[in-house]
Amino acid sequence: MTVRLEGIPEKPRTAWSARFQESGLMWRALRRDRLAVLSLVIIAIFILGAVFAPWLAPYPDQGMGKANLKEKLDPPSSAHLLGTDDLGRDLLSRMILGSRPSLSIGLFVVGLAMLIGTPLGAIAGYFGGWIDQTIMRITDIFLSFPALLLAIAVSAALGASFFNAMLSITLAWWPWYTRLARAQTVSLKEQTFVEASRAIGVPGFTIIRRHIIPNVLTPALVQATMDIGSAILMGAALSFVGLGVQLPRPDWGNMLNVARLYFNDGPWFAVFPGLAILIVAMSFNLLGDGVRDVLDPQSRRTG
C-alpha cells in the first residue's frame, strides 16, 4: 500500500447521500399522511409570506407602524381585507410583516437549541462519568424552572428586544435536546458498530461526530419540528407581555396584546393574529407527528 502525505484526505461525501436517500424514503411515506402534507403546505405558504412580506403587504408602511388615524378599527372591507387596528393600520399588512419575527423565533430558537443541545447530550452520553454528571446537572438547573418563567426572567434581565427574546427562549430550550441526545447516545453506544469503531482505533470525538450524531439527528429533527410551534407560541407570549418585539414593529404576540383592549369594538383585531398563531403552531405540531410516524421502524421502508 502506498502511503502518500498530501494533507487532509478528500472527505467522502457519502454521509450526506445517506441522508438524502433517507429523506427520499421519508418523503414517500409522509406523502400518504394527508394532515402532514396539508400542514407542510400551510407552513410553506406562511414562510413564503414572511420572506416576501414587504412586497405582499398591501400597505407596507402601515405594516411597519405608520399610523392612519382616519380609519381606526374599521371592520374588514375591500380596502382592508382584515380590517384595521387601533391606529387605523391595515391589519393584513401588519400580520404579514408580523409573521417575520414570529416564524424566525420558531426556527432560530429550535435550530440554536438543537445545535447546542445535541452535541452536549452526545458527549455526556458517550463519555459518561463526571462529564455526564456535569452536563446533565447543568441541564437540570435549567429545567427546574418553568420554561416560560425562565425566558421572561432572562428577557427582562437582558432588556426587552426581539434578539434578547430569541436568546432567552433558546436558553430555556436547549436542555431538552441534551436530554434527548443523551438518551439516544446511551443506547447507541452499546451498538456493535460503535464498538467496532473503537476496535479500529477511532478517537472518541470522531466516533461522536461520525456515528453518534448522525444517528441522533433523526429523532432530534422530529422533536424540533414539533417544538417550532411551541417556540412560536412562547415568542408570541413574550411579545404579548411586552418583552419581545417592540411596538410599533408588528408581531402576532404584541398585536394580540393591544387588541385585547379593543375586543368589543373590533374583535377582528384580536381574532386574526390569534388565528395565525394557532394555525402555524398546529401545523408544525401535525407535521412533527407525521414525521415521527414515518420514522417509526414499524411503518418505515414499506412504501
Add this chain to the structure above:
Amino acid sequence: MMNDIGDTDGAREAQVEVKDLVKHFAQRGGFLGRNPRVVRAVDGVSLKIAHKRTLGLVGESGCGKTTIGRCILRLIEPTSGEVHFEGVDVLGLSGRQLRRMRRDMQMVFQNPYSSLDPRMSVLSIVGEPIQTHLSLSHSEMRDRVVELLEQVGMSGDHIYRYPHEFSGGQLQRIAVARALALNPKFLVLDEPTAALDVSVQAQVIAKLVELQQDLNLTYLFISHNLTLVHYVSDTIAVTYLGRIIEHASSEAIFDNPIHPYTQALLSATPSLDRELRQQRVILTGGVPDPVNPPPGCVFHPRCSRAKDACRQEEPRLVNAGDGHMVACHL
C-alpha cells in the same frame, strides 16, 4: 505452571499471550447499591496463540468467551491479568499507543447486522480504518476498498451501497474486509457465522481459512459450535464459567476428550453414527450463576462422575501428557 499451555507445536513463539486474565463485572444490587454483586465473567484464563495459528475458544453461551476476546483487544478493561501481543504489554499501553496497536489486532463481530453503521456506505465503512490511520487520497482509499472487497469475494461495485441492501453473509464479508483494511496480524473472530444461514456459514468460514493462508493471520476463533471450531482451529480451549477446563490440540480434543464437560459437548454434536448417538452424555441443568460459582470444581453440579474431591477442591489445569491440559480430578 501455565507456561506450556497450548504449546502443542513445540518451540513456536507465542504471538498472543494471555496470563491469568480476570474480568469481574460489578452489578449493583440491594437498596442504593449496598449489596454489589460481582459477576465473575472471566476468572483466571491463560492462553497462547502462535503466529499463523488458530485457537478455537468453545463453550456454552454466557461462559465468558466473548469477554475474553474483548479483553484481549481492550474493548473492555480486564480487572487483572496480562495480555501480550508480540511481546508488547497491551494492558500497559496509553490511549494513543493502543490506537496504533489496533492496526495489528482487529475483531469481527457476531452480528453483522449491528456491527455496521446503517447510515454509512460500504466505502465509508471499510474505509474507516484507512481514514483513521493512513492519509490516503479519496481515490486511493476507494481503490483499496475495492481491493479489500474483492479479497473477501465481493464485487467492488458495491462501494456506494448501504448495509440494508445486503444479505447477512455479504454484510459479514464487509465486516471482514473492514477488519483486514490495515493488514492486521491478529483477528478475533467472535462467532462470525452464528447469525448466518448454514449454507452461508460454510462460505464465510472457507473464506476466513483462505484469508488466513494468504495473509498470514493469527486467529482467535470464538464459537459454541464444536464441529466448526474443530474444522478451523489448530488448538482448542474449552471454557466453562469463565475458566478454561481443557486445552489441547484440535485432534486431541476430538479424539481423546478428557474433561467430562468436553465429552458431553462432543456427544451433543449431531452424528450419523448410531453407536455414537447411543453413548450420548446428556447434561442436565444449566450453567451455574457466575455470581456464586459452586465450590470446588465449577462443573461438579452437572458432572455425572463427581466425587467428594470435586465438591471441595478446585482442580488446576495440569498436563495430562503431550501438552493436553485439563482441569479435572478424574
